[in-house]
Amino acid sequence: MVVTALTIGFLESGTVQLSGPFLYGDENGVSLILKKDDDTFVIQPGEKIIINDEIYTYKSVDVASQTLLMENISISLDDVSAIHYVLGTKMKERGLKGLKTGGMIGAAVGAVLGSYEGYYHYLVLTVPMCAAVDGVALGIVGAGIGYKEKNTRIYNLSENDWKITNE
Numbered sequence: 001m002v003v004t005a006l007t008i009g010f011l012e013s014g015t016v017q018l019s020g021p022f023l024y025g026d027e028n029g030v031s032l033i034l035k036k037d038d039d040t041f042v043i044q045p046g047e048k049i050i051i052n053d054e055i056y057t058y059k060s061v062d063v064a065s066q067t068l069l070m071e072n073i074s075i076s077l078d079d080v081s082a083i084h085y086v087l088g089t090k091m092k093e094r095g096l097k098g099l100k101t102g103g104m105i106g107a108a109v110g111a112v113l114g115s116y117e118g119y120y121h122y123l124v125l126t127v128p129m130c131a132a133v134d135g136v137a138l139g140i141v142g143a144g145i146g147y148k149e150k151n152t153r154i155y156n157l158s159e160n161d162w163k164i165t166n167e
Contacts, residue, residue, distance in 0.1 A: 030060040032068070034083070034155050035165040041155065043085060050084035050152060051075060061164065077164065083155045090146040098142020099135045106134030 032043040043049060049058050056070040066077045110130030114123035155162040 032058060032061050032083075033165045034157075034162045036162045040165075041085075041162075043083075048086040050086060050150065051080055051082075055086065055150070063164075077157075080157055082157060083162075084150075084152040085155065087151045087153055090149040090151050091143045092146070094146025094149070095139050095143030098145075099139030101142075102138030103131045103135035105138070106131035109134065 031045065034041045034043070043058055045059050047058050049056055051068070056073070056075075058068070059071060060069040061067070062069060062074075067074045068077065068080065107127050107130065110127035111123060113130065114120065114126035157163065
């Protein structure tokens with residue numbers, strides 16, 4: 001009973017797996033291991049990578065035939081000089097930059113509108129309202145632009161740089 005309980009515990013926790021490419025000879029699902037000196041980076045199947053300015057979903061690597069297997073295509077390792085790992089988008093950074101820029105522009109416009117012909121007592125209303133409206137508008141535009149830009153980390157593949165160490 002103890003062995004059964006331990007086996008179930010190991011299987012349910014994910015410590016031990018009874019399925020995988022090593023058992024069934026499935027070439028899909030093999031992680032891509034990149035190594036440089038003492039640094040190691042692993043790309044898991046299903047993650048997005050950019051090769052030759054094209055975004056692909058990584059599936060596996062076939063070391064014997066020297067190819068990377070993507071979702072709909074296979075790429076020879078000889079054609080790959082760098083792998084760009086997609087970390088996400090620049091939506092947050094661009095959105096905050098747009099928010100700050102819009103807020104400053106809106107505050108300036110509000111100050112000009114409020115001080116027109118000596119109505120300085122309206123500055124309390126016009127400056128915050130214009131800053132908020134312009135900040136939100138440019139923040140949304142910045143986030144939209146940043147959504148299309150990918151935030152990546154580059155792994156250059158060469159003899160003195162990153163190497164694929166799958167065996």
